[in-house]
Amino acid sequence: MDSNADSRRLCQDQGYTFPFLSDPKAEVIRRYGVLHAGGGENGRDIARPGEFLVDAAGGIRWINLTEDIRVRARPEAVLRQVDLAGL
Amino acid sequence: MNWAGFGFTLVAAISYVPIFARFPATRDFPWANLLLFLLGGWALAVGNKRAYGQPERYGGKVSGAVLGVLSLALFGLFCWGNFIFARQIPSGAGAPQVGQMAPDFTLPDATGSPVTLSELRKTSRAVLLIFYRGYW
Numbered sequence: 001m002d003s004n005a006d007s008r009r010l011c012q013d014q015g016y017t018f019p020f021l022s023d024p025k026a027e028v029i030r031r032y033g034v035l036h037a038g039g040g041e042n043g044r045d046i047a048r049p050g051e052f053l054v055d056a057a058g059g060i061r062w063i064n065l066t067e068d069i070r071v072r073a074r075p076e077a078v079l080r081q082v083d084l085a086g087l
Numbered sequence: 088m089n090w091a092g093f094g095f096t097l098v099a100a101i102s103y104v105p106i107f108a109r110f111p112a113t114r115d116f117p118w119a120n121l122l123l124f125l126l127g128g129w130a131l132a133v134g135n136k137r138a139y140g141q142p143e144r145y146g147g148k149v150s151g152a153v154l155g156v157l158s159l160a161l162f163g164l165f166c167w168g169n170f171i172f173a174r175q176i177p178s179g180a181g182a183p184q185v186g187q188m189a190p191d192f193t194l195p196d197a198t199g200s201p202v203t204l205s206e207l208r209k210t211s212r213a214v215l216l217i218f219y220r221g222y223w
Contacts, residue, residue: 008198023194032216052182052218058189058191060189
């Protein structure tokens with residue numbers, strides 16, 4: 001889990017403007033079933049990569065759980081799912 | 088030729104993370120690095136064929152063999168990292184399913200201000216939650 005300072009640096013470096021959250025105790029990561037216990041540096045608990053598309057009512061419309069840490073959902077794939085879901 | 092071959096395999100092995108992993112087209116499947124390995128393997132094969140076939144003319148039998156083994160080891164390590172280690176992740180079987188409600192939460196953003204999912208939803212058509220491994 002990155003600290004707030006790490007996230008701030010990353011946002012500044014990359015120009016990200018969306019909310020960049022930190023889950024130091026991995027509570028939300030656990031709630032979403034994406035904990036990778038001991039998967040980080042020095043055996044720290046981290047998240048496995050995963051993307052969840054949530055509609056305005058809070059329903060989950062699309063989930064992408066990659067089987068390969070290098071292969072993540074690309075922006076165009078997510079936008080296609082947004083269109084498919086009619087959001 | 089053998090040194091050139093080893094050079095290609097070395098570049099193939101160490102260039103993935105700093106260069107090719109930056110771009111989705113060469114990251115999701117490391118074809119650029121595999122091509123470099125192929126080039127290295129070809130050069131080593133030609134070099135060793137010369138060294139062992141015409142030793143009086145070329146020489147380099149020992150260095151050719153050593154570089155060949157080192158290159159194979161690099162290739163093995165690269166394949167292990169890319170095709171085995173990268174897939175050693177939990178399945179995410181406990182994740183909520185499509186159609187279920189997304190569990191609400193409040194977490195601090197990069198400036199420390201709390202962000203709540205249900206609040207975000209009120210001002211958005213949709214919210215995409217991206218879980219990542221830390222930094223990338």
